[in-house]
Amino acid sequence: MTDLEFPTMPARSHVPRRWNSVAFTRGHHFEIKDGVSVDDLLARTTSPLSVILQVTKRCDFDCNFCSETLQRPDPTLADLERMRDNLLGVGRVFLSGGEPLLRRDFGDVVDLFADDFVVGVPTNATRGGQWAERMVGKVAYVNVGLDGPRAITRRLRGDYDKVMAGIRSFQRAGLPLSLSCVALRSGLHGLPYLLQIADTLEAGKLKLIMPLRKGNALKLQESEFITDSEAEAKFAELRTLAAEHQWRPAVRLTTWTSRTEGHMICVEPTGEANAWPVYDAENLFEPLGNVLHESIEAIWDRYRFKRNHLTKYLGLSIRATDHGGGHA
Template sequence: MPTVPSQTRKELAGGVAYAFGGQHFDAPADLDIQTAAEAATVPLSVILQVTKRCNFDCSFCSEIMQKPDPTLDQLDTIRQNLAGVGRVFLSGGEPLMRKDFSEIVDIYHPHHIVAVPTNATHGLDHARNIAGKIAYANIGLEGPRGTTNRVRGNYDLVMPGVRALQAAGIPLALSAVVYRSTLNALPFTVQIADVLDAGKVKFIMPLKKGNAEKLPDHEFISHEEADDAFARLKALRAEHQWSPALRLTKWTPENEGHMICIEPDGKAQAWPVYDAPDLFEYLGNVLEEPINAIWQRYRFKVNHFSKYLGRSIHTVNQGV
C-alpha cells in the first residue's frame, strides 16, 4: 500500500509551518499577522480549478459557468508560476472527473503541499495513483444520507469513493455547507468524520452566487446562529470525545477576499469580494506572470493570513 506523506510539519517562511496531521497552517500565538502578511512574497495557499465540470449539481454551487479544462502543459506553466506557494488545492468542479488527474498530481506534489477537494465519486478511479502524494482529500458531505442527497448529491455514490481513498491510506477531511435546514444534521456530520478518522470538519456558510441564488432566504443563518451552532458542536465534541478538529467560516469583513482562486484559464481571482460582480476580484493570470507579481497587487493579504492561520474563523483543534 502506498504511504501517506511521512513528514509531520513543513516549515514555510516567516515562522509559519504546515502541520500535516492537523491539516492546517501553524504559527506562534504571538505572530503579528499584519507584519507576516506584508513580509510575504507569495500566498500561503491557492485554489486551482483543474476543471469546471462536475457530476453533481449542488444546491449551493457557485461554479455554474463552464470553461475548457487546462491542458497538462498549461498546468505545468501554472505550476512554475506558483513557485513558493505552500499549498495548492487541486479543485473543480469535480477534479477527479479528469482521467489524467493522477498526472496533474504528479506535476504538483514535488513542489507543493497538495490537497484535493472532491465529492469522492471517482475515488475508485484515482485513489491508488495519488496515495502518498496528496496531504489529504477534503470530502464534501453534509451528513446523513437524506441531508447529503437533498443538499449536495448522491450519498451512496460518495461513500464507496471515500472508502477507496481511505483504503489507499489518504488522510481525509470533511466539508459541509450549513443551511438552517441542516443544523440538526451537523452532529451526525462530525460523527461520520470521527468514524472515518478524518482530521477535521469544515463548516461553511453559503453565499448567494450560482445555484445558491435560488435558495430561499430562510436557509441563510445569521452570524449569531452560526456562533450558537458552533458552540453546541464544541460541547458535543467534548461530551462524545470526537477526534476531528472543527472549523467554521463566516463571511465577515475579516474574511473578505481571503482566498485566491485560479480558474482553468489561469485567471487569478480574490474570493469572496462582497461588492464585486460574481464575488470575484480579478488579480492577474498565472499562465502569463508569476504569483509573486499577482500577490503584490492583492489587497487582502492580512485577511488571507488571518483566515489560514485560524485567527478569523472558529476553530477547535485536535486534542483540545
C-alpha cells in the same frame, strides 16, 4: 517566500523544503508558531499561503448551493505546468473544480504539483476508487464534501452512498481525509451526526462553510441562509458535543465578515486569478491577474486582502476548535 513546514506524507521518499514560522497540522490546517505574529508574516511573505486552482469546471453533481456553475474548457497539462511554475512559493495548492477527479489525466495533474506544494484535493469522492492509489504519497489530504447523514446529503448534494464508497477507497489507500459541509438552515440538525461521522472516519477536520449568493445558491430560499449569531450557536454546540464525546476532528467554521472578505485566491481554468469573495464585485470575484502569464509574486503584490488571507488560513479570523492538532 512563505515560511511553511510541510507535512510528512505516507509512502514518499522525497522530503520537501521546510520553513520555520507556519506549520501544517494533522488537523489539515495551518497554524502560526509561537512568537511569530501576523505582522511578521505580512512583512516578509511574498506569496499566498494557499491557492485554489480549478483544474476543471465539470462536475457529476449539481449541489443546490454550488457557486461555481459557469463552465469553461479544462486547462491542458501544458497550461497547468506553466501555472505550476508561476505558483512556486505558494504553501498549499488545492487541485479543485468542479469535480477534479473527472479529469481522465488527473493522476498526471497530481504528479505536476506533488513535489512543490502541500496538495489538497476537494472532491465529492465519486471517482475515489479510480484515483485513490495514484494519489498516495503525493496528496497531503483529500477534502470530501458531505453535508450530513444520507437523507441530508442526498437532498443538498448528491448520492451519499457513492460518496461513502469513494471515502472507503481513500481510506483503503491510506489517504488522509477531511470533510467539508455547506451550512444551510435545513441541514443544521444533521451537523452533530456529521461530526460523529467525521470522527468515525478518523477525519482530520470538519470544515463548515456558509453559502455564497452565487451560481445555484441564487435559487436557494432566503431562509436557508443562517445568520452569524446562528452560526456561532451551532459551532458552540458542536464544540460542546466534541468535548463530551471525545470526537477528534478539528472543526472550523468560516462566516462571511469583513475579516474574511477576499481571503481566497481562486485560479480559474483559464489561469485568471481572483480574490474571493469580494462582496461588492461582480460574481464575488475581484480580478488579480493571470498565472499563465505572470508569477504569483506579482499577483500577491497587487492583492489587497493579504491580512485577511493569512488570518483566515491560520484560523485567527474564523471559529476553530483546538482538536486535530499536532504537526503532520
